[in-house]
Amino acid sequence: MSEIFVVGGGCVPVGKYPLGSGRELARRAGEAALRDVGATFRDVDAMYAGVAMPTSPQAVLAAKDLGLTGLTVIQVINASASGLAAVHEAMNAILAGRAEVVLVSSWDVPTTKEDPIKSMGFLPPPALFGMWAQRRMHEVGTKPEHFAMVAAKNWNNARAIPHAARRADHVVTPEEVLAAPMVAAPMTAMMCTPWVYGAAAIVLASREGLKRLPGARWPLSRIDTSEARSEIYSGPDHVIESQVVGPPEISQRTVAAALDGAGYGPKDVDVVQVHDAFAIEELVYAELFGYSQPGETERLIEQGAFGPGSKERFGLPEFSTDGGLIGRGHPGGPTGVFQHIETLRRFREHGDRVGLCQLLGAGSTCIAQVATRVDR
Template sequence: MRDVYVIGAGMIPNGRYAPGSAAEMTKQAARAALDDAGIEFSHLDAYISASGHPLTPRGVYLAKELGVTGLAVIHVEHASATGLAAMHTAWMGVRSGQYEAVLVVGIDCPEREQSVLEVIEGEGNLPAPALFAMWANRRMHDRGTTVEHLAKVAAKNWNYARSNPFAARRSKDVVTPEKVLASRMVAPPLTSMMCTPWGEGAAAAVVCSPEFADRIGYSRPRVAMRASHLESETYGPGHVFQGSIVGPPAMSEAAARAVVEKSGIAPADVDVVQVHDAFAIEELFYYELLGFCDEGDAEALLDKGAFGPGSRERFGLPEFSTHGGLIAGGHPGGPTGLAQVHETVRQLRDNNRRIGMCHMLGAGSVALAQMYERVDGRS
């Protein structure tokens, strides 16, 4: 098995796009990633399309729109985890020697007006805000978590999004926890500013072998995809499989533990982390579940200012959701995980960080965790 690099990443702003515009959105994101890598479509030997929305045009159709024909075309769908699942597929293909250069494109834009939430509910699932409100209330009962803790997580992510030109929600002013708490109530205790705005978008990445990067003379710092792990839910007391939006929290814990073992990179060495923070309560759980602090310590560390700007220097802990997360950055579905990869590449290559971790959940339920490392020089 060989190393795997991410040498290009690109995306368009998350937001609201007209139904039927998926092809143009795909072209823009794909072109941005190829330009970032310094290559053309002719260099590719595989194309992976990541779409989580059931009404989105499928992979082969979008590949033809790009003029990408005669090579492997794969369509990946795993709900919110679709983007990282597509990266997982590319990682396996390049690592095994099957492919040399793969373009991964995440795109979600409906063919007609229908929100992601409507799709979830239409399949007989519990509405996501209600589910995660239950998570929040349970933690508040068990741990003494307060609404102020949830507001601090959300405010941090909103303020990160202020400097992200691709974020769906960009506040002109600094967002305070008080402002978050004053926003419209969605599902107690979650207010609208604690919840993802969903939306549409497109993002892409170029995944390749070390030999390919050498052959094209790639000279920028390389981002190595050190490990990827896909975990499904397992039965536990009180857990119901049928109609589950997400599995038990232990699923994320297992995925993180596995990716740490595969990569040989300890949580203490991670600089930045992107997580499935569609609701503020989730990120609070993931500080502990992904191995960055002991169970029961998250709230106290958050109160001290950990997990935000300067966290690595002050506490030896990574910064979380540095592009605004799903709460403020947006959550289109298929592109969401690729937006995390885009941010991780930016942080490692352009912001002088060394180790990044990505994490997403997918309805059904699955969890993915991936580890990335900046590597300077040729292979």
Template structure:
């Protein structure tokens, strides 16, 4: 019989760190990753020598990128795994670090995402199998069409959808690790460079460089190393799924619905129990789609809740308090790990001016081209 994370021994996030997400620069990826890892080690107040395994999530760097990075911390002969899972690379790295600790194989494991933009072609261009739409339906046209569908189906307006970007740019302006740190008005967002359909550039995520790290630990490690248990955040649900044939809805919505439901069931929680939510909002419409897919409200209602301020920091549920992919940025490999970091800070009560008061439960969600879906539920202990 299949087991879930909750059926194994408890797993806790004990340290998080970042290198700011930013436009492409001359900073070596090794420097990006090391800053995030060292910050996470300092956050947990542990030495690198205590980490028993490492999972590195990356999409652009090429193979074995972790080795030349981690050796600067000390080559200790510990297991090292590289994970590429498109936008969900960091989420996959985090999940497998959690599984290793939950299974008792390790007491302390590192999940780190690091990336820099590159020109590596996607695998679908190498299949040798033709596809009539590959050169026409690129991500921004796909989501522009979904935006248009939502508008016509539910009577929303383009400016309503753009309010997601207003909120997320506002949140990002409060986040020193965000790619975009400038508050934007609705007029600025709507008046920006047209991308596709009603989508403008400020409604689409920037793909830059950066890093994020999270250290997960068992209760044994927390006690043995004297880690502050009051700052440890438990991972109570972890789910992953992939595209399934024969469904009418867009695959990114259906897999999100399935993996979020799975993670919530594992945690024994309902959508309304979530206080902070970090979702794959690469485009404004996605945030609304995934809020509805998780069952927080009926289809077509998320836009109304958004307009009422329900998803603001201090509202019913803080959505994309980090700034989301739209403002925090989407450097691919780090994104899923960075979501875990934001939720951890929120549940500790350490998010500063972005703090959502009384946050006790958070959910991190990512999808990756393919597509694959991941959801993690974290809970304050």
């Protein structure tokens, strides 16, 4: 099967931007990604754009800002999973032999003040995940302090990331997280992703396509598998509609399939990026991915598992190393692209060998992708 490499990337910092500025951000991110790999827009066979907001087809406009070269332009809308969905489709284009070099460009800046979550009739996301957390505390005895530890880790991871939305000028403590204003009990504001915008782009290429990219430099990230799933009816506890996302087991099935397809088990993974829009999620996903059991997870978090040095101390991967959705921020479209930028950074700067990216999309979908460091 053809190898698919993440060759390089670029972005604009996650933060607040004027409504309607997404096209401009997309141009800046796309240009940065292409310059990172020593390419021009003329070297690109296709552009896949993952955009959550706005929902109007603006990818072709963003592509034209980079050049009117006649390439394939496809826009994918899959809520928070839009970025990984665009990567998924870009991979399909390479695997089908239709493209050797693909720009995956994703951005998120709405053009109006419309709330797409509310307009789709979903429960407010903080309310849903607040209920996940309340039930978790009832069943397992999890304390708000555990959610605060997860959030503090992600805030502190973001401090070293130049494009992160939340870059604290001090070490964030769980106590500070707990003292933040309450959003949806027990989730405080510092346990929740901020409402922010941004743009990110990566260049994908087959091994043949690398010949067109003189700026490519080893090691690279090779995406071995991409699994995109939707929910399966789980029984009487299944809330079919008005959930932003369905039962958490969707992540279990999707990630297990992605790891299995790549020939890995959970313990082979060094670094994990997840849909940590709310701190409860990261804790739950660690279990669903096969790293710990309810109750054990809390003890592991207390000891610093899933944070810096987790692999050496516990044999467990680090989670949300760029701050995740809580620290780096979560513009719905590009978050998945940011996850691949972070995976490549970890491969290059920390020597990690296997990475996992996972996102959920409202509705609900789950996409998981497994990447391996390739040194030459």
